[in-house]
Amino acid sequence: MMLARWRWHPLATVGVSGIAALAILALYRPKRFAPLVGIDEAAAHNLLFALALLALFAALAWLRPEIGLAGVAATIPFNYRSRGFWDGDFPFIDGKYFPLHELLLLVVLGVTTLDLGWRLLRGRTVWRVWWREHWRMLLLPLAWLLIATFAATLAVPEGQAEAWREWRWMIVEPLLLYGLILYWQPRYPVRRWLLWGLLAGSAIVAVIGILQWRDLDWTPIDGTGMCFSDLIVDSGGTKRTSSVYCHPNNLALWMDRASMLAVVAAAWALWQFWRKRNWQTAAWSVLYLGVSSVLVLSLMLTYSKGARFAVALVLIGLSCLPRRWWLPLITSVVLGGLLLYSSLSGPERLSVTGDSSSARLSIWRSAAAMIGDHPVLGIGLDQFYFYFNPQYNRGYIEPALANDLAERNTAHPHNLLLDLWLRVGIVGLIIFASLAWRSLRHSWQIWHSAQPERWLALAAIAALVAGWLHGGVDQGYFSSDIAMVTWLAFGMIDSFRIKQASEAKIGQ
Structure with a gap:
């Protein structure tokens, strides 16, 4: 009981947040912190030092899971400036970069797995009741996972590695974040901290x-x-x-x-x-x-x-x-x-009639031609580049862009509708549209309810709509940071649908 009361003390909140932020900074750019802990720069980039920092973050996430999830959210926009490792003792990571939010997400997932295992041992009935009340909420996310997994198998031989990397970064990990939000929100103020x-x-x-x-x-x-x-x-x-x-x-x-x-x-x-x-x-x-x-x-x-x-x-x-x-x-x-x-x-x-506009139209025509040849299944996850780039001789790029060094390397059709259709097929497009409609409908209902945090649902749907509108002329989902924030917003909205009765039971 003393530990439970200490967790929520304002000074404890400030302390846990501060230590978590320092651990993330040290993990993100260890060479800046190496002199403070008395190790050289090479040692700061090895696996053991990273594991020590991740263990510290795990302890803090166990104390306050919402602060752990806030750390994941804070590091999403740093996706393109990842954490590097230089450790010859572990060849599978030596010289490789990993997105920081991915590492923190796995830590929070591990803490959640331990918590879930303990609670299942204590009360199986409670979780059967929770599943019975909320299984419909999870049908669309599970359908999205299944259709995207199938789409990864459609990759051409030279694009298989890219397809499965996209499956990991833009399908599985965002869904994990979504599940963690639904799991912890009944007991902790996850939405605000996110x-x-x-x-x-x-x-x-x-x-x-x-x-x-x-x-x-x-x-x-x-x-x-x-x-x-x-x-x-x-x-x-x-x-x-x-x-x-x-x-x-x-x-x-x-x-x-x-x-x-x-x-x-x-x-x-x-x-x-x-x-x-x-x-x-x-x-x-x-x-x-x-x-x-x-x-x-x-x-x-x-x-x-x-x-x-x-x-x-x-x-x-x-x-x-x-x-x-x-x-x-x-x-x-x-x-x-x-x-x-x-x-x-x-x-x-x-100017709306600038050079980029004409290039967009050419790319859209190429994407439409791909859909014409693959109308049901699409071409698979992250395969647009291999169909569009002239070096792979698939003939979908128009001559006007074939010699443009910038446009010929385009990896997506710059339109959310076309992108979804090509990557996950017509079924995946329908599933994503259903998720979008469900979020719009739920947000409207929550906004007109008496929920004290109803403005968070409005903020989440405003962010999603802005992204989808911009996605009409650019990338709308299939980038790691965008996919993560999309399912973060879905999770914030859907977490309002968890019934109060289940919250009381699970929180015991």
Whole structure:
């Protein structure tokens, strides 16, 4: 009982969060911490040092699982700047990189497995009741797993490794995160901590991007990542920031989702401050406003047309919720005017008729031709590159792009609908559409309920819709960070559906 009370003490929360953050930082870039613990740089990158840090994180995740999951959420946007290992004693990891959120997710999964085993031994009946009440919620995720597993088997010989890596990173691991959210939410405030963790990591990425745009590049200090492209891209006479990502468009795809989470949180905090007028609501309002401002600014500095239009449409939709006729009118006029002005009088990069638009149309025609030849099953996970690139002689790239060194290496059709159809077939497309519709319907019901955290469901669906709208002209799901945040949002929404009776029983 003393330990249980200590877990929830504010000082314990601050302490556990701080130690967890230090453990993640030391794991992420160990050479920065090597002098502090008296080991050399080579030893800092070996497996034993990493296992010691992961064991520390596991102990903290056992004490407070929601803080462990927040650590996973905070590290998702650092997917392209992974943790490297140099350890000749373990050849299977020597010289390899692993995404940091993947390592932390496996740690939390291990802690959860131990907890689940203990609870099954104590009360099998409780879990049979839980399954009987919630099995329908899990049918679509399980169907998604099955159809994606089948899609991985469709890979061409030269693309099998890529297919199974995508299966691991973008199918299995996001589903594990979804399951962990549903498991822990009845006993711990997982939804709030997921939001805080994701916004904390996104704010760091945003600040790095803003400083980059101001010619203060922190990424060399951060270390080597999985990509080696220019961090500042000059496109159409416009300087675009990419932060820790490989390209500005990748940063924009992350920031449109993260910024919508922050904007909804800020709006809700301001509403609470207007009603209660106390220092707590004032502090949360200032915090969320600051974070949302940084994220939106970073998004703007990517100069992504798709992200700007997607965020504007979501903001117009959100402005309709208060049921004040003048609010969506003003929002539409202001945002529509800004988009029109930037498209007509802004830099060439923001013109809707620029060079990138014609390339998109050519890629879409190639994707449509692939669907015409594989209408039911698609071509499999992560196979677009092997069908599109002319070096594999499958004839789907148009002559106009065949000699374009940038476009010929395209790995996805830049459209969520086409991408889903090609990767997981028509059945997978229907399953994903069903998941999207279920989330929209549940979010609407939760928003109109008396749930105290109903704004989190609204924030989650706003992030998803922004990503799906942007996915109409770019990557909509099949990137590790996007897949993770998609199922994180699904989990936040579906966790509201867990019945209170089960919460009371499982929490005993």
